[in-house]
Amino acid sequence: MRNPVLVELVRGALVESRHRGAVAVVDADGASVLALGEVARPVYPRSAVKPLQALPLVESGAAERYGFGDTEIALACASHGGEPAHVEVANRMLARAGLDAAALECGAHWPSHQPSAQALARSGGAPSALHNNCSGKHAGFLCVACAASVDHRGYVAADHLVQREVRAAVEDLTGVGFGADVCGIDGCSIPTWGVPLERLALAFARFGTGRRMGQKRAKAAARIRAACAAQPYYVAGSGRFCTEIMKRFGARVLAKTGAEGVFCGALPEQGIGIAVKCDDGATRAAEVAMAAMIARFLPLSAEERGALDKFVRPTLHNWNGIEVGGLRAGDDLLQGHSG
Amino acid sequence: MRNPVLVELVRGALVESRHRGAVAVVDADGASVLALGEVARPVYPRSAVKPLQALPLVESGAAERYGFGDTEIALACASHGGEPAHVEVANRMLARAGLDAAALECGAHWPSHQPSAQALARSGGAPSALHNNCSGKHAGFLCVACAASVDHRGYVAADHLVQREVRAAVEDLTGVGFGADVCGIDGCSIPTWGVPLERLALAFARFGTGRRMGQKRAKAAARIRAACAAQPYYVAGSGRFCTEIMKRFGARVLAKTGAEGVFCGALPEQGIGIAVKCDDGATRAAEVAMAAMIARFLPLSAEERGALDKFVRPTLHNWNGIEVGGLRAGDDLLQGHSG
Numbered sequence: 001m002r003n004p005v006l007v008e009l010v011r012g013a014l015v016e017s018r019h020r021g022a023v024a025v026v027d028a029d030g031a032s033v034l035a036l037g038e039v040a041r042p043v044y045p046r047s048a049v050k051p052l053q054a055l056p057l058v059e060s061g062a063a064e065r066y067g068f069g070d071t072e073i074a075l076a077c078a079s080h081g082g083e084p085a086h087v088e089v090a091n092r093m094l095a096r097a098g099l100d101a102a103a104l105e106c107g108a109h110w111p112s113h114q115p116s117a118q119a120l121a122r123s124g125g126a127p128s129a130l131h132n133n134c135s136g137k138h139a140g141f142l143c144v145a146c147a148a149s150v151d152h153r154g155y156v157a158a159d160h161l162v163q164r165e166v167r168a169a170v171e172d173l174t175g176v177g178f179g180a181d182v183c184g185i186d187g188c189s190i191p192t193w194g195v196p197l198e199r200l201a202l203a204f205a206r207f208g209t210g211r212r213m214g215q216k217r218a219k220a221a222a223r224i225r226a227a228c229a230a231q232p233y234y235v236a237g238s239g240r241f242c243t244e245i246m247k248r249f250g251a252r253v254l255a256k257t258g259a260e261g262v263f264c265g266a267l268p269e270q271g272i273g274i275a276v277k278c279d280d281g282a283t284r285a286a287e288v289a290m291a292a293m294i295a296r297f298l299p300l301s302a303e304e305r306g307a308l309d310k311f312v313r314p315t316l317h318n319w320n321g322i323e324v325g326g327l328r329a330g331d332d333l334l335q336g337h338s339g
Numbered sequence: 340m341r342n343p344v345l346v347e348l349v350r351g352a353l354v355e356s357r358h359r360g361a362v363a364v365v366d367a368d369g370a371s372v373l374a375l376g377e378v379a380r381p382v383y384p385r386s387a388v389k390p391l392q393a394l395p396l397v398e399s400g401a402a403e404r405y406g407f408g409d410t411e412i413a414l415a416c417a418s419h420g421g422e423p424a425h426v427e428v429a430n431r432m433l434a435r436a437g438l439d440a441a442a443l444e445c446g447a448h449w450p451s452h453q454p455s456a457q458a459l460a461r462s463g464g465a466p467s468a469l470h471n472n473c474s475g476k477h478a479g480f481l482c483v484a485c486a487a488s489v490d491h492r493g494y495v496a497a498d499h500l501v502q503r504e505v506r507a508a509v510e511d512l513t514g515v516g517f518g519a520d521v522c523g524i525d526g527c528s529i530p531t532w533g534v535p536l537e538r539l540a541l542a543f544a545r546f547g548t549g550r551r552m553g554q555k556r557a558k559a560a561a562r563i564r565a566a567c568a569a570q571p572y573y574v575a576g577s578g579r580f581c582t583e584i585m586k587r588f589g590a591r592v593l594a595k596t597g598a599e600g601v602f603c604g605a606l607p608e609q610g611i612g613i614a615v616k617c618d619d620g621a622t623r624a625a626e627v628a629m630a631a632m633i634a635r636f637l638p639l640s641a642e643e644r645g646a647l648d649k650f651v652r653p654t655l656h657n658w659n660g661i662e663v664g665g666l667r668a669g670d671d672l673l674q675g676h677s678g
Contacts, residue, residue: 002341009620011383011523011524011531012522012523012524012531013520013522013523014381014382014523014533016382016383016523016599016620017599017600017617017618017620018618018619019619020359020618020619042353043353043355044350044351044353044355105659106658106659107657107658107660109658110453110457117457117460118449118456118460121456121457121458121460121461122460122463132658180352181352182352182353183351183352184350184351184352184355184663184664185350185351185661185663186657186663187657187658187663188657189657189658189659189661192350192351194352194353260348260355260356261356278356279358279359279619280356280357280358280359280617280618280619280624281348281355281356281621282619282620282621285619318446318525318526318527318528319445319447319448319471319526319527320444320445320446320528321446322524322528324523324524324525324526325523
């Protein structure tokens with residue numbers, strides 16, 4: 001089976017590029033709402049499951065113990081741009097547990113937010129692990145270790161308490177047991193486990209509704225959702241898709257990007273979870289697909305539909321600001337057969 | 340018809356992403372050597388035809404009049420990284436024609452070479468049109484206009500003398516007449532014309548051999564090839580695929596990248612041209628496909644084969660420098676049926 005074209009790039013008279021992929025929309029009972037392409041094939045969720053990976057931070061009581069509010073919990077779910085405010089909050093989270101940036105094992109990279117990267121260079125600075133898009137998640141991991149009074153060193157390894165708890169939470173919500181046959185190493189050095197796309201959608205349906213999960217876990221999921229809805233800037237950053245969508249729709253949409261063309265989300269009021277994987281790993285196409293799913297399944301006012309349109313059909317401009325084309329969702333996404 | 344998988348990304352236990360696309364390999368008489376996927380569909384060549392777009396600069400005598408050597412002619416074919424040496428040569432080309440950066444109509448962007456971008460920011464500078472990856476090509480365009488004593492303003496427009504000459508050269512070598520039905524606007528604001536992939540390969544077979552073209556054009560093509568082979572750093576830049584390949588193989592390989600997953604090249608000694616288009620626009624996959632074509636059609640010593648392997652099977656490392664996976668050419672590329 002081959003996956004359908006989810007998104008096309010149009011330039012002038014021609015379709016210039018095409019992105020294939022799969023999309024699963026599932027309710028909290030596991031019933032399929034929409035299935036496009038190979039939804040049973042395992043895909044690495046990468047950063048798209050960060051909100052689920054933050055469950056141990058809240059469930060263990062570590063977030064409460066260290067006095068974390070919406071901002072810190074949102075940053076624990078983030079693929080942030082390395083903007084100064086992101087760095088500051090990551091640093092503060094570490095300080096609450098008596099740690100500093102030296103404890104982070106995610107590696108360093110320049111801020112993905114270009115003005116922040118340029119400002120850092122202008123100031124003569126160099127990137128640290130705090131600028132890593134995953135630093136909030138890793139600060140949360142470290143807090144889990146510290147609150148449990150275990151040695152935090154090596155917390156990225158699969159057999160460390162932190163990763164065992166993170167893995168158990170994701171296994172619980174997806175209903176899948178992970179083995180070496182689906183294991184990869186993520187950009188920030190923690191394990192990433194391949195999950196069938198339909199099970200990622202199921203996990204987000206559960207996470208978004210609190211249904212079909214233990215009471216304590218449901219409460220933690222609600223806390224994390226509320227934090228992301230209240231502080232969406234800390235989940236991604238200036239101008240970023242996740243941030244803009246959650247700023248606009250608040251608690252009605254949870255949206256989280258992952259590397260290599262993955263996108264997960266939930267529409268809690270509709271009781272559904274959404275998972276997207278673009279075959280080729282393109283973020284630009286995963287964003288359009290996610291926007292198209294929101295447009296399709298979330299009841300919208302005319303004004304909201306208009307605001308969403310720039311994400312469903314983003315325009316492309318060249319270096320002189322001339323509009324040269326745009327991306328558009330394919331027919332399958334907009335009206336393909338529901339499953 | 341759907342295009343085959345050209346390149347896969349493997350991470351840990353799974354194939355994480357897949358890039359589909361088409362590849363055409365053609366000789367100077369138009370005979371197909373290899374055809375994978377939809378080679379008759381028009382694709383925008385984008386920057387991949389810059390060596391062909393430089394023909395008017397040499398044929399018109401402008402390059403000679405302004406005293407251009409290998410460096411300037413190579414930069415006229417470049418998608419460069421905006422490194423200081425690239426900027427300096429672009430500036431010098433303009434000065435020879437009595438112009439400066441203000442005449443460039445390509446727009447400004449930060450250097451794609453990250454250390455150069457960071458150095459520019461550290462120095463308190465801002466990017467100009469000279470940093471645009473196309474500034475060498477545009478400097479060449481301006482020289483064509485000045486040498487012909489026509490007003491250079493508006494030289495990016497389809498009906499300006501410069502673009503008419505550029506278009507005529509590409510139409511001649513591809514054997515295709517361009518109309519509004521295949522016209523788009525490129526990142527640097529000039530027209531880009533859709534060409535069937537097999538015709539792009541034909542054009543590069545001709546350009547690479549000087550066969551099936553007028554004597555003056557063949558001489559100009561030889562001059563441009565010699566410049567790229569002598570100064571490959573000026574065709575792309577530090578660590579870039581085109582530069583590394585041409586540094587290694589000299590005049591035996593002409594390789595030129597284009598945006599949205601296009602790659603064109605020629606193996607002059609084998610008398611063939613190569614054109615690649617990844618459906619999804621991914622440069623990483625187009626590079627692997629191009630490397631695989633070189634490995635397949637260029638006779639190589641064991642040492643050369645070893646050196647090429649890092650381009651055919653590049654490894655991926657995460658922020659901690661851990662090898663987490665790699666790209667690999669698909670079976671069709673390595674041994675698919677020749678046409």
